[in-house]
Amino acid sequence: xxxxxxxxxVYEGKVAYRALTDIDLSIExxxxxxxxxxxxxxxxxxxxxxxxxxxxxxGEITIGGQNPHRxxxxxxxxxxxxxxxxxxxxxxxxHTLTVEENIVLPLTLDGKNVKEMKEKARxxxxxxxxxxxxxxxxxxxxxxxxxxAAVARAIIHHPKLLLADEPTGNLDSKSSKxxxxxxxxxxxxxxxxxxxxxxxxxxxxxxDRVVFIRDGKLYSEIYRGDSQKGFFQxxxxxxxxxxxxxxxxxxxxx
Amino acid sequence: xxxxxxxxxxxxxNKRLYAAYFLxxxxxxxxxxxxxxxxxHPSFQNSDMNKNVMFGLTVxxxxxxxxxxxxxxxxxxxxxxxxxxxxGLLMIQGMSTQQIRLMVFMENMVIGLFAxxxxxxxxxxxxxLILLLAENVLIFEESLHFYWPLSAVLITFVSFIxxxxxxxxFVSFIxRTRxxxxxxxxxxxxxxEPKASMLLSILAVLLLxxxxxxxxxxxxxxxxxxMVPVIVVVIIGTYLLFSQLNVFIIRRLKRNxxxxxxxxxxxxxxxxAFRMKDNARSFFMVAIxxxxxxxxxxxxxxxxxxxxxxxxxxxxxTYSYHPYDQTENIQKNVQYAKNTIAQNGIDAKQxxxxxxxxxxxxxxxxxxxxxxxxxxxxxKLLGKKQLDLQAGEAVIAKQSxxxxxxxxxxxxxxxxxxxxxxxxxxxxSRQVEADAYPNVDSYMIVAEETYKKLPKPLKVxxxxxxxxxxxxxxxxxxxxxxxxxxxxxxxxxxxxxxxLYEIEKGYGPILFIGLFIGIVFFVSAGSFLYxxxxxxxxxxxxxxxxIAKMGLTVPEMKKIVNRQTALLFFAPMAVALIHGAIAxxxxxxxFSYNLVRExxxxxTSFLVIQIIYYLIVRFFYVKQIKEVxx
Numbered sequence: 001x002x003x004x005x006x007x008x009x010v011y012e013g014k015v016a017y018r019a020l021t022d023i024d025l026s027i028e029x030x031x032x033x034x035x036x037x038x039x040x041x042x043x044x045x046x047x048x049x050x051x052x053x054x055x056x057x058x059g060e061i062t063i064g065g066q067n068p069h070r071x072x073x074x075x076x077x078x079x080x081x082x083x084x085x086x087x088x089x090x091x092x093x094x095h096t097l098t099v100e101e102n103i104v105l106p107l108t109l110d111g112k113n114v115k116e117m118k119e120k121a122r123x124x125x126x127x128x129x130x131x132x133x134x135x136x137x138x139x140x141x142x143x144x145x146x147x148x149a150a151v152a153r154a155i156i157h158h159p160k161l162l163l164a165d166e167p168t169g170n171l172d173s174k175s176s177k178x179x180x181x182x183x184x185x186x187x188x189x190x191x192x193x194x195x196x197x198x199x200x201x202x203x204x205x206x207x208d209r210v211v212f213i214r215d216g217k218l219y220s221e222i223y224r225g226d227s228q229k230g231f232f233q234x235x236x237x238x239x240x241x242x243x244x245x246x247x248x249x250x251x252x253x254x
Numbered sequence: 255x256x257x258x259x260x261x262x263x264x265x266x267x268n269k270r271l272y273a274a275y276f277l278x279x280x281x282x283x284x285x286x287x288x289x290x291x292x293x294x295h296p297s298f299q300n301s302d303m304n305k306n307v308m309f310g311l312t313v314x315x316x317x318x319x320x321x322x323x324x325x326x327x328x329x330x331x332x333x334x335x336x337x338x339x340x341x342g343l344l345m346i347q348g349m350s351t352q353q354i355r356l357m358v359f360m361e362n363m364v365i366g367l368f369a370x371x372x373x374x375x376x377x378x379x380x381x382x383l384i385l386l387l388a389e390n391v392l393i394f395e396e397s398l399h400f401y402w403p404l405s406a407v408l409i410t411f412v413s414f415i416x417x418x419x420x421x422x423x424f425v426s427f428i429x430r431t432r433x434x435x436x437x438x439x440x441x442x443x444x445x446x447e448p449k450a451s452m453l454l455s456i457l458a459v460l461l462l463x464x465x466x467x468x469x470x471x472x473x474x475x476x477x478x479x480x481m482v483p484v485i486v487v488v489i490i491g492t493y494l495l496f497s498q499l500n501v502f503i504i505r506r507l508k509r510n511x512x513x514x515x516x517x518x519x520x521x522x523x524x525x526x527a528f529r530m531k532d533n534a535r536s537f538f539m540v541a542i543x544x545x546x547x548x549x550x551x552x553x554x555x556x557x558x559x560x561x562x563x564x565x566x567x568x569x570x571x572t573y574s575y576h577p578y579d580q581t582e583n584i585q586k587n588v589q590y591a592k593n594t595i596a597q598n599g600i601d602a603k604q605x606x607x608x609x610x611x612x613x614x615x616x617x618x619x620x621x622x623x624x625x626x627x628x629x630x631x632x633x634k635l636l637g638k639k640q641l642d643l644q645a646g647e648a649v650i651a652k653q654s655x656x657x658x659x660x661x662x663x664x665x666x667x668x669x670x671x672x673x674x675x676x677x678x679x680x681x682x683s684r685q686v687e688a689d690a691y692p693n694v695d696s697y698m699i700v701a702e703e704t705y706k707k708l709p710k711p712l713k714v715x716x717x718x719x720x721x722x723x724x725x726x727x728x729x730x731x732x733x734x735x736x737x738x739x740x741x742x743x744x745x746x747x748x749x750x751x752x753x754l755y756e757i758e759k760g761y762g763p764i765l766f767i768g769l770f771i772g773i774v775f776f777v778s779a780g781s782f783l784y785x786x787x788x789x790x791x792x793x794x795x796x797x798x799x800x801i802a803k804m805g806l807t808v809p810e811m812k813k814i815v816n817r818q819t820a821l822l823f824f825a826p827m828a829v830a831l832i833h834g835a836i837a838x839x840x841x842x843x844x845f846s847y848n849l850v851r852e853x854x855x856x857x858t859s860f861l862v863i864q865i866i867y868y869l870i871v872r873f874f875y876v877k878q879i880k881e882v883x884x
Contacts, residue, residue: 081348
């Protein structure tokens, strides 16, 4: 489904900075993968390149057999709105729109008809438990609700790949848990391929597999067994091996 | 929600963000419309106002339109700059470049349409005030009544819809979608500092000095020749001054740690450095626009006072009759004037200033000699200084208006002597300023006894003058003046009040247009500064909020904001004042007429307005920031 082949990223500048070196990563259809690593390890850079926000300096990324970086501008725009869903740490909902309008935005951009959009929005909202706040503006809802709305926006068009960048970073522990359970359920029930970048071991423990990055290189990866709790412990252990600074990993929100 | 609904909702639900852009567009429309109301006023259209004035109106309208274009474009691009992140987000959601362009285009048209309509409505209210003002300040024969300005509405509406259409197309076309990652990081990235080069900094100084030097050096008509090159050189110089010197000075200051690291200086300077590029551009714009305003208003005001002053100086009398026909008809003619003046209920003293022309070296017409008694009578009635001549004394009356006359004989005549009928000779003893009886050339005044003994003159001319007392109404004086001036052969009779009135009447519209454009430019300069400041407001709020958490007192915050704002308001102003002063000095050298008083008045009033503007803007800015840190 997603193939990352020998991808490297160098930021040009007064001092060129190598953010990623020769990353190989492949994600199967319906897989839920978390990427972890200390600050500055390059995990968001990797996600941004997968999300077509940034371009790799070397190497190749294919999503569903297509290399989005080779697409023309307009085709890339269409690719984004049809094949990708994106969830951010700070929600990034448009505050000029209502929750419902935010959710249907990718469809609107694609010129779908209103009835179809309404229908899809209703279905997805019911699934995510935000049907009651559809008419509200973004500043009238809580953080957890906002992130659920953002997830709804990310999945309304049934993307091939759902990308989440620290989705629990701005949420309290209850909301974090809700959002992660939501992502896990989407993955399990709808076979939504998901790539998650996170700091938090708790959040990562919902994934099928956790990939660790350090200093722009793959460090190791671990697969989840039967128990989430055991997986969580495994993650913590790998993190302590990984070193970095302890405070990069919040152990509070367990 | 269709795409169109999305774009509209984006505007209507985000009024505050769009408000600044909307208001600036509205303001431009209003200015243009007010001007159009004036230009299309029936009393202008129907009156036999000369072609030049109509042409001037058209050109002025064109200038305002071109200026509006750039002003709207500037506010538009500033507005788009602040929305980078929004565009980035939309692109992640899969918005294509075309869709962003379409959205910007639609937004712009919505705002443009509303701005045009509300600008016209507001303009109607404003126009009533302007017309009232114009009617009272300027002299127009036809009163400027308020009318239903259909053609002005149409012209404004069509012009601005076209303008917004064009700008929308233009902006959506140039709207470059950079790399998505840059858009999302948005304003977190510092803008590049413009590069300062030693060579360009020196060039800036050389250009400015060269421009100033030339402007101050040339005299008379060569001022016009030098004008365009000097303006170009000074404009380039100004741009370099702000883009180079700015950078240079701030870098220097930052390098000096004992200064940079002291108290609040660090915040102030680092901020200036961060916004250097934007600041350089707006400083330049504001300086040039203000210079245009100062020079236009200064020049018009100066020319006006030059014209009127010169006339009053040359004709201090209410009426003056200088008949060509000095024969027996003269008494009859004077009697007519006398009667007309009396019939109009004017209380005026009549004097016969007998001009005697004596033969004199290298002046075929002879030199004018006046009786001191006559002169003093006139001086007394005019409230001017009387001459105190010794018996047998002769003086040369030096003329201040004769300064314009290159061939003034005053000094030569001091050497000459006149042989009187009793055989004695008389020689001028001194030069006096004699403004109670102006003449194109200097002349001689002799004491009465000497006057009687003067040799046979070349000719004698009677010059009748009337000096009206203060209590006469100006309209009466004007009316009688007009009657008389038309009665006699052209040039023989002169009514100062009537001539001044005619000049004011012809000059009024020009002065009005000039003032109007000048004020528009000046207000626009102020708005530029306002936008400059308030685009940074959100950023400043977060910044001060963060610093306040570390312990920044309100007085300290005020100190920083004061300096920052003061610099923004007065750095370009100072340059514009110098530019304006040089331009007006150059103008006065063209006329050979001292415009110091006029220039000082114009420049000082602008400075005062700018200070008031500064105080108001600062008050609101500080208030806004105080809200977030308290």
